[in-house]
Amino acid sequence: MAEGYAKKFTDYKIFSAGTQKSYVNKKAIRVMAEDGIDISSHTSKTISDLKDKNFFKVFTLCSDADSECPLVFNGLTTHVGFQDPPTLTKSLKDEDEQLKIYREVRDQIKKFILNIEEYI
Numbered sequence: 001m002a003e004g005y006a007k008k009f010t011d012y013k014i015f016s017a018g019t020q021k022s023y024v025n026k027k028a029i030r031v032m033a034e035d036g037i038d039i040s041s042h043t044s045k046t047i048s049d050l051k052d053k054n055f056f057k058v059f060t061l062c063s064d065a066d067s068e069c070p071l072v073f074n075g076l077t078t079h080v081g082f083q084d085p086p087t088l089t090k091s092l093k094d095e096d097e098q099l100k101i102y103r104e105v106r107d108q109i110k111k112f113i114l115n116i117e118e119y120i
Contacts, residue, residue, distance in 0.1 A: 001106050002061055004032050004039040005113040012116075015053065017045040018062075025086060031102045035110070057120055061109070078119055082108055 003016035022044045032039045058077045062084050085105050089098040112119075 001028055001032055001109050002113060003042060004037040005110050008037055009113055010116060015045065015050050017047050017050050019047065021046055027085065027099060027102045031099060031106050035106065080112055080119065
């Protein structure tokens with residue numbers, strides 16, 4: 001979600017990655033589409049996939065990323081923790097309740113991206 005918003009609202013070259021390959025979550029795709037952002041063509045990348053990039057700033061966003069992500073960016077990292085919707089919703093059976101959580105996190109991420117200059 002952050003990559004989708006960053007590409008729409010900033011001029012920065014943005015890459016999104018995790019500690020392991022996964023998939024772009026269908027519920028994230030859905031709630032982003034509700035806000036006019038298509039992330040359906042995004043792909044899962046790992047930090048290792050981006051090792052040849054020269055970053056001037058790195059943000060870790062998931063709530064556990066601060067402790068889980070390796071410190072490979074030589075002090076360029078700022079942690080801004082957001083809850084992980086798949087983790088928050090895994091015990092919920094009601095899709096509307098799941099989507100409500102995805103929307104809440106989406107909106108928090110959007111607010112962060114719209115104010116990203118404060119962190120750079």
